[in-house]
Structure formats: C-alpha cells, structure tokens
Amino acid sequence: MTFEMNQQTSAMPDDPEISTIFEGDCPLFELKGRKNGFTTWSARAFAEYLGYRDYRAFKQALNRAQQVLMALEVDLSEHFKQEITPDEKGGSLTDVRLSRFACYLVAMNGDPKKKQVARAQVYFARYSEECQRFMDDAEQLERVLVRDELSEHEKTLSMTVKRAGVESYAYFQNAGYRGLYSMNLSELKKLKSIPEKRSALDFMGKDELAANLFRITQTDAKIKNDRVRGQSALETTAEDVGKKVRKTMHEISGQRPENLPPQEDIKKVRDGLKAAGRVIKSTHPSVLEAIPSPDEYIEAPPESE
Numbered sequence: 001m002t003f004e005m006n007q008q009t010s011a012m013p014d015d016p017e018i019s020t021i022f023e024g025d026c027p028l029f030e031l032k033g034r035k036n037g038f039t040t041w042s043a044r045a046f047a048e049y050l051g052y053r054d055y056r057a058f059k060q061a062l063n064r065a066q067q068v069l070m071a072l073e074v075d076l077s078e079h080f081k082q083e084i085t086p087d088e089k090g091g092s093l094t095d096v097r098l099s100r101f102a103c104y105l106v107a108m109n110g111d112p113k114k115k116q117v118a119r120a121q122v123y124f125a126r127y128s129e130e131c132q133r134f135m136d137d138a139e140q141l142e143r144v145l146v147r148d149e150l151s152e153h154e155k156t157l158s159m160t161v162k163r164a165g166v167e168s169y170a171y172f173q174n175a176g177y178r179g180l181y182s183m184n185l186s187e188l189k190k191l192k193s194i195p196e197k198r199s200a201l202d203f204m205g206k207d208e209l210a211a212n213l214f215r216i217t218q219t220d221a222k223i224k225n226d227r228v229r230g231q232s233a234l235e236t237t238a239e240d241v242g243k244k245v246r247k248t249m250h251e252i253s254g255q256r257p258e259n260l261p262p263q264e265d266i267k268k269v270r271d272g273l274k275a276a277g278r279v280i281k282s283t284h285p286s287v288l289e290a291i292p293s294p295d296e297y298i299e300a301p302p303e304s305e
Helices: 029-033 043-049 053-073 100-108 116-126 129-136 138-163 169-181 185-191 205-226 231-253 266-282
Strands: 039-040 082-086 093-100
Touching: 029 039, 029 043, 039 043, 039 100, 043 053, 043 093, 043 100, 053 100, 053 138, 093 100, 100 116, 116 266, 138 205, 138 266, 169 185, 169 205, 169 231, 205 231
Parallel strands: none
Antiparallel strands: 039 093, 082 093
C-alpha cells in the first residue's frame, strides 16, 4: 500500500512549536490527534513533527512502517487510512491518517540523525513498556522482515529449479546449506538444537538470515544466467554459490555461519511483536482507546511522483 502525497511539507524543522511537540505532561502531539473512535494523526503533519522538509525522504520511513506491519501479518487498513482534504487554493490533497502504532513505527524507522525523530522515539517509549520492547527489539523486527523476504525468494528459487529439471528439491536445498555451512542441513539442525520439522531459518539472527538471503538470490540468478539444467548440475551450482557466500562472509566479518548462536523462535517473536503492537495501538498516556472496525477504512490509490 502506497500513498499519493505532495513532496513538500510546510513547517520547518526548527519551528519552536515543532521542536517541543513531544515534550511536557500533555504534549502538543496529543492535542494534534483527531479522535473518531480512536486517535489518528495526519501523515503530512507527522512528517513535519519528525523534522522532514520533503515527503520523498519521509516516504521511506512510512513505507518501512508498512513493511513491518505486513511482516507481522497485521491488516494495514487498521493503521493507515486515506483521506482527501481541501488545500489552501481550493483544491484537494491526499493525506493518510496514521494510528498511534503507525506513528510509532514511522518514528522508529525515521532518520536517526534528526533530533525530532529521536524525540519522538523517546516520547513513545516513556509511557509504554510495549513501545520500549519494540525499541529493544529493533533487530527482531529486522529478523521478521528478512525472514519474510527469504520466504518469497525461496518460492522464486523453487520455481526456477523446477523449470530447470530438479528431481529432488530437498537434495538441492541441502547442497546450498552444505556450501554455506560445510555440513548438511540435518547436521546444522543438530548442532544448533533446531527441531527436526522446523526450518533452520526460523532460528537465525539477522546477519545469518541476510547471508542465506544472498545465497538464495545469487543461486537463482546463476541458474538463470548460466542456464543450468539437471539435478546434479543444480546441486553443484547451489553448493558452489554457498561456498562463495561463506568465503565472503568470513573475509568481511571473520565469522563462520555455523558458529553464530541460534535465536529465539521467530514464531514467538512475531507473536510477541503483534501483541505489543495491539497494546501500542490502543494505549494513551491516560486512557485506552477503542479499536475501530476495519469497515471504516478504504484502500489508498497508488502513489505517483
């Protein structure tokens, strides 16, 4: 889901009102929200609150926030609502109403060099332990995002090798792991105490997931570029690419992937983050707000620049 909005914002980051919008016992940020069952904020205005002069840069944080929600399997329509508002010239503007959780995620994914972004992060964290969990678990969020991206590329690779004549995908898959880890997948699971019926990817940290993402995408590219065909050739390609990724990883970081410690089951991480998100969505410094009906929302049009 993307949103069509003008590139320029009106307020300047050094505006006194903007610089203190997250401060005080009753911050101006809270007064800027609009209640209609639950509180929402204008994305245009929120870009200003975070110190952005240009929507093009703010859009990166906005899109990243949406990616987090999709990775957590949260309905975007619960947190992003398009609306049309009048402009100063009598025309109309497209804006987006952001839930409190959406505001938090946008701030979390904002430019860390901006003072207003840091102030917003502190503001959200100070009144909600659940927000603090997200602060502390930034890498866990990255894990979820990379893991989901890996799943998509695994599907692509599966289709590629099927067209290339793979006979046993399990053997092909094992060859890739053998190249990267210098051991078979079954040995890797035993080494890291991963349940036999679970994917090893679900227990990897961000760096290890990123290495496997690179391995899978490059294996897919090489098979297509070199027109590799047949089970044996496909396994050889998968193992060779894995070995190269292993070598590169060691040269850059000095690490061997099999020595990286296993992480918490990503299913538990996902559930925990989703639960935290539900709390943040409805939490106010002094009251709990109602959760809206999804029927209140509309799908936003594609963005045009």
